[in-house]
Amino acid sequence: MNANSSNSLLVVPTGALKISEYPLTDVHRDNPILLSLVIPTYKERNNIENIVNILSRLLDEAVPGNYELIIVDDDSPDLTWELAQSLLPDYPQLRVMRRQEEWGLSSAVIRGWQVATGRILGVIDGDLQHPPELLIQLLQKIEQGADLALASRHVDGGGVSSWSVIRRFLSRGAQVLGLIILPGVLGRVTDPMSGYFMVRRSAIAGATMNPVGYKILLEVIGRGQVREIAEAGYIFRERTEGESKVTWKQYIEYIQHLIRLRVSTGRLGKISQKVNFPVGRFIRFGVVGFSGVFVDMAVLYLLSDPSTLALPLTRSKIISGEIAIFNNFLWNDAWTFADVSMQQKGWKQRIKRFLKFNVICWAGLVLNVFVLNIVFNLLIPNRYIANLIAIAVATIWNFWVNLKLSWRVTDVK
Ligand code: GDD
Ligand code: MN
Numbered sequence: 001m002n003a004n005s006s007n008s009l010l011v012v013p014t015g016a017l018k019i020s021e022y023p024l025t026d027v028h029r030d031n032p033i034l035l036s037l038v039i040p041t042y043k044e045r046n047n048i049e050n051i052v053n054i055l056s057r058l059l060d061e062a063v064p065g066n067y068e069l070i071i072v073d074d075d076s077p078d079l080t081w082e083l084a085q086s087l088l089p090d091y092p093q094l095r096v097m098r099r100q101e102e103w104g105l106s107s108a109v110i111r112g113w114q115v116a117t118g119r120i121l122g123v124i125d126g127d128l129q130h131p132p133e134l135l136i137q138l139l140q141k142i143e144q145g146a147d148l149a150l151a152s153r154h155v156d157g158g159g160v161s162s163w164s165v166i167r168r169f170l171s172r173g174a175q176v177l178g179l180i181i182l183p184g185v186l187g188r189v190t191d192p193m194s195g196y197f198m199v200r201r202s203a204i205a206g207a208t209m210n211p212v213g214y215k216i217l218l219e220v221i222g223r224g225q226v227r228e229i230a231e232a233g234y235i236f237r238e239r240t241e242g243e244s245k246v247t248w249k250q251y252i253e254y255i256q257h258l259i260r261l262r263v264s265t266g267r268l269g270k271i272s273q274k275v276n277f278p279v280g281r282f283i284r285f286g287v288v289g290f291s292g293v294f295v296d297m298a299v300l301y302l303l304s305d306p307s308t309l310a311l312p313l314t315r316s317k318i319i320s321g322e323i324a325i326f327n328n329f330l331w332n333d334a335w336t337f338a339d340v341s342m343q344q345k346g347w348k349q350r351i352k353r354f355l356k357f358n359v360i361c362w363a364g365l366v367l368n369v370f371v372l373n374i375v376f377n378l379l380i381p382n383r384y385i386a387n388l389i390a391i392a393v394a395t396i397w398n399f400w401v402n403l404k405l406s407w408r409v410t411d412v413k
Contacts (some may be wrong), residue, residue, distance in 0.1 A: 007088040009081070010070070010097040013114040017107060019121070020114070021205040028117035035059070035067040035139060035198070036118030040108040041126040045078040046241035049087060052131050055124075056091050062136050062353075070110040071096045071126070074103040076194060102343055104218040105195075110209050113201075116123045122198035123216065129237045130196040141230035149230045150217065152198035154190040157233030174254060178218075181258040183264075185222045188229055192218060196234070199226065210264075210339055212257045214250045219227045222261040278403070284336040285399045288328050296324035321359075321365070337407035355405040368394035 005252055018023050022029045037055065041048060052069060059067045071094070073081035081098040088094055097112060113121045120142055123375060124130050141149035152158050160168065171193065178186040186192045204224035209216075220226065263269060263280055272279040297320075303309050306315035333341045341353065354373035372383075380386055 007085065009094055010115050012097055012099050012101070013111055013196040013300065017110045017209040018114075018206065019110070019201060019204050021202070022116040023234060024115070025117055032119045032201075033068060033117050034063050035120045035122060036070060036107050036113065036116030037067065037068045037122040037124060037135070038072055038112030038116070039124055039126045039200075040105050040112070041071055041076065041080050041084070042103075042105075042245055043076045043078050043080060043082055044073075044078070044126040044242055045080045045126050048080055048084050051092060051126055051128055051252045052084070052087055052091055054092065055129075055135070058132055058135060059093070062139070065093075067093055068117065069094045070116060072097050072108040074108060075100045083312040084391075104212075105214050106209070106219065110217045116201075118175065119201055119254035119268070120198050121201055124196050126198050127239050127242055128237055129233050131237065133343045134196070134232055134234050137232045141232065142198055142200065146228045147203040147226045148197060148224075148228075149232065150189060152189065152191035152194055152231040153234065153236050155231050155233040157305075158191070158235065159233075160236045161238050165238075170251070172252065177255070178258055181255075182218070182262050183217055185261065187401045188221060188232060188319065189217070199224065203227075210257070210260060210341075211252055212260065212339070213256060214246070215254060217241075218261060222265050227392070249287040271386070281336055281403070282399055285332060285402075286395065288331040288336055289398070291331065292313075292324040292328040293314060295327040299323050312344060325358055325361045326354075328361075329354050331408075332357070332402070336401075340407040353406045357402055360401045360406065363401075364394045364398040368399055 011230045023032050037059075039051065039055075042231070044051075048071070052071075053256050055069055059069075069091070071081070071084045073079065073084060073096070075098055081096060084094075084096045085098075088096065093116070098113070099108065099111065102111070112123075118138070122135070122138070124132070124135070130151060138149040138151065155161055160171075163171075175186065175192060178192055193215060197217055197220075199220055203226045204220055207223040207225075209219050209223060221229075265274070268280050271286055299320035300316055301308065303311045303319060304313050309316075332348065341350070344353070346351075371393045375389050376383055376386035380389075
């Protein structure tokens with residue numbers, strides 16, 4: 001059975017980073033293959049043919065016809081994807097995805113798993129630093145009952161080949177930091193940084209993953225329903241071709257990632273899930289809204305106060321309101337909805353979000369005045385209580401409509 005009937009590239013999924021319970025293709029829905037192995041690549045031109053060859057030989061022997069290799073390349077300037085595509089005729093189990101609108105290691109892995117047709121989803125680096133032979137051991141561990149099997153540098157038989165003292169220190173430091181911030185996840189494995197593992201589809205189906213960072217394993221353990229975990233030791237080999245893409249930026253992202261996972265899988269996250277409402281986001285939105293009040297006040301003072309510019313009140317208010325909206329937009333885009341805006345980079349997209357946000361906020365203001373009048377005149381004849389209710393209604397409106405319209409992850413092009 002050929003995994004790829006033509007030599008065309010895979011269509012890149014869009015929308016939420018969520019794995020479905022069953023493979024999406026009709027043929028495989030009720031009849032999934034055993035293993036889908038994703039190979040994320042960025043500038044791996046000199047490695048790709050070699051790794052595809054080694055993996056294919058290994059798996060053709062162990063699980064013939066019952067696996068697929070999915071290369072997910074982020075439009076590498078060295079045209080890794082093109083070279084990978086040229087291999088398709090020779091490797092019937094190979095599939096290739098070229099992403100142009102989204103990038104990053106973690107989301108690449110998830111996009112690959114989204115098109116996968118296997119019951120077991122795996123990932124391996126494309127640079128041969130992960131020993132391919134270990135795949136068989138990992139697969140066995142899952143077949144023996146583990147939900148997740150990972151290759152670890154820190155169990156028997158594991159290690160790093162020739163890392164400097166500094167790199168070892170940084171790696172262990174990151175692990176300790178992780179244990180402090182997120183013990184429930186990092187405490188379960190000896191090598192939480194591992195990017196070489198397999199997981200049952202059923203253990204992560206339905207959970208929405210976050211695209212941040214390099215460490216997809218944390219996301220899988222943190223958000224999935226992973227019961228039994230098994231490990232197998234491996235030596236992290238040196239690269240012979242190409243170079244690592246890890247920079248200081250990955251360390252920052254890693255810490256952000258830990259905190260985000262902590263928040264979303266902690267108490268607040270549980271409440272969020274139970275009531276099916278993004279509580280954390282709403283709180284951030286509220287904090288930003290509060291900051292807007294001060295911006296509005298300050299600008300109004302600068303423009304309209306008799307001791308400053310002494311402009312007419314209405315004109316001043318329109319300007320101060322608009323500046324506050326702009327302030328709120330920037331914070332919401334960078335913080336409240338950072339995960340969404342990160343997936344829709346570029347100025348055009350950002351301006352579009354701003355225009356929508358702006359229109360929704362003005363509508364919110366109209367709603368605010370309307371509710372104030374209704375409540376005050378018909379229900380509670382206290383203008384301050386009525387105003388509080390009006391503000392609450394307008395805030396929820398602003399939040400909800402912006403969530404659905406301005407920062408929605410677009411499914412259609
Ligand atoms: N699609 C895609 N997009 N692939 C990427 C990206 C990206 O933005 N960045 C890196 N990759 C690919 C690389 O081409 C390689 O195949 C793999 O992801 C790992 O990247 P490296 O840059 O080689 O990482 P490393 O070797 O320094 O770091 C590795 O450290 C861990 C050891 O604890 C990680 O990759 C882990 O997977 C590994 O286990
Ligand atoms: Mn590497």
